[in-house]
Amino acid sequence: xxxxxxxxxxxxxxxxxxxxxxxxxxxxxxxxxxxxxxxxxxxxxxxxxxxxxxxxxxxxxxxxxxxxxxxxxxxxxxxxxxxxxxxxxxxxxxxxxxxxxxxxxxxxxxxxxxxxxxxxxxxxxxxxxxxxxxxxxxxxxxxxxxxxxxxxxxxxxxxxxxxxxxxxxxxxxxxxxxxxxxxxxxxxxxxxxxxxxxxxxxxxxxxxxxxxxxxxxxxxxxxxx
Numbered sequence: 331x332x333x334x335x336x337x338x339x340x341x342x343x344x345x346x347x348x349x350x351x352x353x354x355x356x357x358x359x360x361x362x363x364x365x366x367x368x369x370x371x372x373x374x375x376x377x378x379x380x381x382x383x384x385x386x387x388x389x390x391x392x393x394x395x396x397x398x399x400x401x402x403x404x405x406x407x408x409x410x411x412x413x414x415x416x417x418x419x420x421x422x423x424x425x426x427x428x429x430x431x432x433x434x435x436x437x438x439x440x441x442x443x444x445x446x447x448x449x450x451x452x453x454x455x456x457x458x459x460x461x462x463x464x465x466x467x468x469x470x471x472x473x474x475x476x477x478x479x480x481x482x483x484x485x486x487x488x489x490x491x492x493x494x495x496x497x498x499x500x501x502x503x504x505x506x507x508x509x510x511x512x513x514x515x516x517x518x519x520x521x522x523x524x525x526x527x528x529x530x531x532x533x534x535x536x537x538x539x540x541x542x543x544x545x546x547x548x549x550x551x552x553x554x555x
Contacts, residue, residue, distance in 0.1 A: 392541070395533055396534060402526045416508075417512035423509070425491045425492075425508075430452070430460055432484040432486065433482060434449065436473075447461070447470065458490075460501075465480075
């Protein structure tokens with residue numbers, strides 16, 4: 331069920347088929363590993379436990395840590411692929427420094443929550459569209475607030491990419507061009523993802539070691555008697 335929902339969602343957003351296949355494989359792998367971990371975690375211990383409360387807390391912690399570990403894999407992969415796709419979209423695309431003249435701003439609610447904040451306007455006299463999120467310091471709470479933040483006639487300095495389509499053609503101007511900024515994003519996603527995996531795995535390993543102490547102390551107490 332989860333795979334079907336995720337596949338439908340990714341198809342609707344236009345994800346590449348190879349990415350959907352890999353993502354589905356990761357979900358299957360995560361589900362199998364989670365089921366195995368859950369069985370091991372919550373199976374009553376065959377040995378006496380010296381600290382039952384500590385044992386339960388550590389078992390719950392191991393289960394939650396496993397969920398976090400398995401969640402990092404698919405979500406980190408999606409973030410990495412999105413950043414990678416954006417990087418190659420702008421990598422060899424030519425651009426010009428232009429001004430975007432706002433003719434109207436839009437604050438539209440999405441079906442699955444959140445808001446889509448964008449504007450229509452002109453670049454060199456031609457009608458274009460742009461995402462306003464990078465331009466605004468914070469998201470507006472209403473259309474009226476957006477109109478006050480970005481009134482008609484506002485001039486926004488942008489990078490203009492004639493060879494691209496849709497809102498990708500217009501990007502807010504910054505010190506770092508979109509291609510360079512996008513090149514850093516997948517590297518950051520990779521580094522943070524691997525760091526999160528290593529940290530989660532280390533915490534889980536530590537809790538497993540601490541939980542074993544409960545058995546060892548119980549064995550020592552049983553042998554002393």
